[in-house]
Amino acid sequence: MNNTAKKLDVIQSEAPALRLIKHDNNIYSRLALGEAKMAMVGLGYVGLPIALEFANNFNVIGFDINEERVDMMKEGIDPSKELSSEAFENKNIKFTAKINQIAEAEFYVVAVPTPIDERREPNLTPLKKATASVAEVLKKGDYVVFESTVYPGCTEEVCVPILERISGLTFNEDFKVGYSPERINPGDKVHTVTNITKVVSGSDEESLEQIAKVYESIITAGIHKAASMKVAEASKIIENTQRDVNIALMNELSLIFDKLDIDTNAVLEAAGTKWNFLKFFPGLVGGHCIGVDPYYLAYKAKQVKVDPRVISSSRFINDGMPYNIAFKISRELEKLGKDPKASTVLVKGITFKENVSDIRNSKVADVVKKLELFGIKSWVEDPHADGEEVYNEYGIRCEKEHQGKFDVVIMAVAHDEYNELDADYFNTISYSDTIFYDVRGMIKDKVNHGTYLSL
Numbered sequence: 001m002n003n004t005a006k007k008l009d010v011i012q013s014e015a016p017a018l019r020l021i022k023h024d025n026n027i028y029s030r031l032a033l034g035e036a037k038m039a040m041v042g043l044g045y046v047g048l049p050i051a052l053e054f055a056n057n058f059n060v061i062g063f064d065i066n067e068e069r070v071d072m073m074k075e076g077i078d079p080s081k082e083l084s085s086e087a088f089e090n091k092n093i094k095f096t097a098k099i100n101q102i103a104e105a106e107f108y109v110v111a112v113p114t115p116i117d118e119r120r121e122p123n124l125t126p127l128k129k130a131t132a133s134v135a136e137v138l139k140k141g142d143y144v145v146f147e148s149t150v151y152p153g154c155t156e157e158v159c160v161p162i163l164e165r166i167s168g169l170t171f172n173e174d175f176k177v178g179y180s181p182e183r184i185n186p187g188d189k190v191h192t193v194t195n196i197t198k199v200v201s202g203s204d205e206e207s208l209e210q211i212a213k214v215y216e217s218i219i220t221a222g223i224h225k226a227a228s229m230k231v232a233e234a235s236k237i238i239e240n241t242q243r244d245v246n247i248a249l250m251n252e253l254s255l256i257f258d259k260l261d262i263d264t265n266a267v268l269e270a271a272g273t274k275w276n277f278l279k280f281f282p283g284l285v286g287g288h289c290i291g292v293d294p295y296y297l298a299y300k301a302k303q304v305k306v307d308p309r310v311i312s313s314s315r316f317i318n319d320g321m322p323y324n325i326a327f328k329i330s331r332e333l334e335k336l337g338k339d340p341k342a343s344t345v346l347v348k349g350i351t352f353k354e355n356v357s358d359i360r361n362s363k364v365a366d367v368v369k370k371l372e373l374f375g376i377k378s379w380v381e382d383p384h385a386d387g388e389e390v391y392n393e394y395g396i397r398c399e400k401e402h403q404g405k406f407d408v409v410i411m412a413v414a415h416d417e418y419n420e421l422d423a424d425y426f427n428t429i430s431y432s433d434t435i436f437y438d439v440r441g442m443i444k445d446k447v448n449h450g451t452y453l454s455l
């Protein structure tokens with residue numbers, strides 16, 4: 001008997017008690033018995049996998065404003081290319097782009113983007129719009145759980161007032177709210193939705209209990225009940241901020257060691273033999289989580305008159321790495337007596353990280369742009385990225401693969417396909433004096449000529 005069946009079995013065997021529970025608005029039981037529906041608002045990297053998991057247990061309505069994406073999901077296609085078509089099979093889910101179709105739901109989960117604006121401050125427009133959509137259909141007894149990554153206090157300070165104002169209902173009397181941050185790791189086939197411990201929180205004790213039960217029904221790794229929504233919001237934001245700060249330290253060390261002519265990776269290998277040395281590596285920090293979330297925390301810190309110096313410096317260092325890489329390459333070309341403007345550069349990988357197709361906030365694109373500042377033109381390839389999307393987003397042409405020989409080869413993203421490349425391949429694409437810039441430290445043992453550089 002699977003988890004869901006077990007839970008339903010328990011609930012059904014308690015049928016008489018349930019009639020009472022229903023009057024107490026036991027939303028979990030009502031969802032599990034199919035008496036209430038859940039709506040997932042925003043079906044991207046986060047929303048779709050969770051919606052499909054919930055659809056094993058509950059009656060789910062998947063809502064997204066992007067009609068094209070909705071049409072693909074109706075056909076069993078994940079527009080984010082993370083899930084196979086089997087993931088859509090035998091699921092109790094209906095996809096829609098029509099807001100009135102979520103009106104029949106009683107439990108709403110919001111998982112829309114929370115990007116930054118050009119001032120690198122939170123852009124809450126998608127979150128506010130999604131909250132307003134839910135507010136329009138909100139009824140007495142409903143639940144709204146936010147999953148989007150936000151700064152501590154955002155749910156209560158920004159979302160709840162929108163829900164109250166538009167619905168005319170009273171928070172915690174007529175409807176309850178929760179916050180449950182998502183830890184999904186795109187491209188990671190080991191840590192998936194159900195086997196990552198989920199932090200949940202509620203606007204009062206009752207909602208915490210109900211929300212916890214709802215998530216417990218799909219998360220096999222278990223849930224952690226946070227003391228408040230603010231605690232849950234803060235816990236998510238510091239997970240990514242901690243990674244950003246640690247990577248920034250490694251990047252700064254690599255800049256120092258480069259000047260001292262010391263191999264950073266060799267230093268980290270030696271230091272890593274100590275039991276409490278943390279294993280972080282230098283690298284490009286792109287994407288829409290680690291490279292974005294710290295700005296949300298910094299914004300909130302400034303609001304309460306704390307200058308977030310460590311967080312801001314880390315962002316500054318990590319955002320500066322594309323320039324450092326481009327500068328180093330241009331100097332090395334000059335050292336070899338090559339004209340940067342006439343040199344050919346192969347850039348292998350442009351997605352924000354390995355084994356995903358997501359190109360948002362790609363720092364490799366930034367490397368390409370910075371190389372252009374030195375007059376250096378790149379040939380970009382990526383087996384996972386969509387060439388048209390790359391061109392629309394960055395004006396950079398990107399192929400699946402390039403043939404030929406290059407003056408510079410930048411190993412930018414550690415896709416599995418690139419890890420499999422052997423010494424023969426690198427011989428074929430290079431001259432005797434080619435510069436290899438190994439951003440992710442993948443090919444040190446595979447190149448035996450030219451100049452080898454890494455962070």
Ligand SMILES: NC(=O)c1ccc[n+]([C@@H]2O[C@H](COP(=O)([O-])OP(=O)(O)OC[C@H]3O[C@@H](n4cnc5c(N)ncnc54)[C@H](O)[C@@H]3O)[C@@H](O)[C@H]2O)c1
Nearest residue numbers: 042043044045046064065066112113114129130148149182
């Ligand atoms: N992707 C990750 O790895 C990850 C991990 C943890 C947390 N998060 C957080 O989860 C949230 C969602 O991120 P994502 O990566 O899933 O984003 P995404 O861009 O992949 O998907 C968001 C979806 O929301 C839809 N949308 C936008 N506005 C909407 C609205 N008003 N109503 C309905 N749908 C709307 C978009 O069309 C899109 O399909 C963000 O806050 C992000 O920081 C992301």
